[in-house]
Amino acid sequence: MKREARLQSAKSWLKNYDGKHVVKSYSKWFGVDSICAMNELEVLGLRFSEKQKKKLNEAYDNKVRQKQLSRARRLQKTHKSWRWRNILKGMALSRTTQREALHSD
Known part of the structure; x- marks a missing residue:
């Protein structure tokens, strides 16, 4: 609802x-x-005090x-899990490479 319509509707809302x-x-x-x-x-x-x-x-x-903090934490957590998955993936690849090297001899 746009502001003008909201203000019109708010008049009756405020009375009730x-x-x-x-x-x-x-x-x-x-x-x-x-x-x-x-x-x-x-x-x-309606009037509000400066304190209010x-x-x-x-x-x-x-x-x-x-x-903003919640969003930053969520992004950081996602980034960490992405990073961790890549680390594990890299470890798995390096193990596979090591096995292939051992078996190729």
Whole structure:
């Protein structure tokens, strides 16, 4: 859903919303990240303190950083297993070559 349509829909959603965590709920309901949710809620008239904004930005940055670390670990693990397979493959080839050399004499 594009932003303009989301803002139109959010007006009625906001009238019916009665929970405590409006940014998190908006983010989940409309499928946007928390920063976008906060910005759009401000457009709709909600106000957030600088402390709340800073806390949300830090949480978002931490989430992004954790996702990047997770991806890096996954790639590193894949790389290690690929490397290990090649090492084993190389060992098997060298053993085969050694056997062939012994039997050719």
